[in-house]
Amino acid sequence: MLHITLRQLKVFEAVARHLSYSKAARELHLTQPAVSMQVRSLEESIGLPLTEQLGKRIFLTEAGREVFHYSHNIAGLLSDMEAVLTGLKGLEHGNLKIAVASTANYYSTQLLTRFRAIHPTITINLDVTNRQSIIAQLVANQIDLAIMGLPPEGLDLQTESFMENPLVMIAPPTHRLAGKKTIPLRDLVQESFVVREEGSGTRGAMERFFREHGMSPRLELVMSTNEAIKEAVQAGMGLAVVSLHTVLLELETGRLVILPVEHFPILRHWYVVQREGKHLSAVASAFKEFLLTHPLPPVSLRSRRKSPPGEANPA
Numbered sequence: 008m009l010h011i012t013l014r015q016l017k018v019f020e021a022v023a024r025h026l027s028y029s030k031a032a033r034e035l036h037l038t039q040p041a042v043s044m045q046v047r048s049l050e051e052s053i054g055l056p057l058t059e060q061l062g063k064r065i066f067l068t069e070a071g072r073e074v075f076h077y078s079h080n081i082a083g084l085l086s087d088m089e090a091v092l093t094g095l096k097g098l099e100h101g102n103l104k105i106a107v108a109s110t111a112n113y114y115s116t117q118l119l120t121r122f123r124a125i126h127p128t129i130t131i132n133l134d135v136t137n138r139q140s141i142i143a144q145l146v147a148n149q150i151d152l153a154i155m156g157l158p159p160e161g162l163d164l165q166t167e168s169f170m171e172n173p174l175v176m177i178a179p180p181t182h183r184l185a186g187k188k189t190i191p192l193r194d195l196v197q198e199s200f201v202v203r204e205e206g207s208g209t210r211g212a213m214e215r216f217f218r219e220h221g222m223s224p225r226l227e228l229v230m231s232t233n234e235a236i237k238e239a240v241q242a243g244m245g246l247a248v249v250s251l252h253t254v255l256l257e258l259e260t261g262r263l264v265i266l267p268v269e270h271f272p273i274l275r276h277w278y279v280v281q282r283e284g285k286h287l288s289a290v291a292s293a294f295k296e297f298l299l300t301h302p303l304p305p306v307s308l309r310s311r312r313k314s315p316p317g318e319a320n321p322a
């Protein structure tokens with residue numbers, strides 16, 4: 008008879024999914040030594056090593072892969088049980104577990120605030136992270152819903168589009184291209200770009216766009232937040248492609264401008280996403296319904312495209 012605890016399995020499941028003690032610690036809000044200790048005591052109870060470290064990388068042993076398979080299923084079942092029990096308590100005592108792409112965070116708080124005004128007693132767990140991490144959480148059945156760009160096919164996810172997400176090219180108002188009426192793509196060959204980290208949906212869409220147009224621009228500066236990118240562009244470190252949702256304030260105050268580059272904006276959409284077959288709690292299905300029936304007013308590109316001082320506003 009094995010003497011193992013659900014907690015040990017939960018911790019090991021996170022380590023095995025990330026293949027990283029530090030990422031698992033961050034996700035579970037634990038310290039790294041606490042995570043290592045749980046995995047060590049699980050290994051002691053089982054009597055076999057579950058992970059091995061080669062250089063800096065962690066690998067699962069054969070026993071580790073078996074335990075991961077079962078712990079992953081157990082974690083999913085526990086989460087489903089929690090949703091069913093929460094459902095029995097009714098919508099007003101529900102807890103909404105949602106992850107949103109960092110770019111969607113520019114409007115998701117507004118949506119959650121409006122939803123909570125209708126259901127003031129619900130609790131909300133919001134994780135703001137990038138596309139790759141959201142997909143991992145959906146697949147691991149750790150969240151009810153996600154708000155993100157279109158996920159890749161073949162993952163057993165259910166997706167519904169609820170809003171447009173135009174990607175625009177931004178520059179400081181003093182940039183040499185800022186006054187132009189239209190900018191051919193070839194004029195960007197000499198420009199360097201500030202880009203989001205690998206795993207960002209915005210970055211993926213931008214790379215796809217350039218590939219489709221036979222361009223390979225210089226992606227010299229990589230930053231993991233939209234805020235850092237906006238600061239860098241304002242400081243003249245390069246151009247960037249960002250969601251229009253992230254720059255409304257800077258366009259309003261004239262700290263950034265949109266460059267009218269040909270074939271822009273890149274048209275994307277926002278999706279509400281859940282695992283196929285996921286039993287949504289009352290609060291999660293109410294939020295999804297709210298999202299699909301109470302869209303925010305679309306962000307319009309024309310009224311945002313400010314010309315630098317001295318130029319007529321094309322809008």
Ligand code: PGA
Binds near residue numbers: 209
């Ligand atoms: P991200 O979000 O660039 O912040 O990952 C956008 C998306 O999911 O497409």
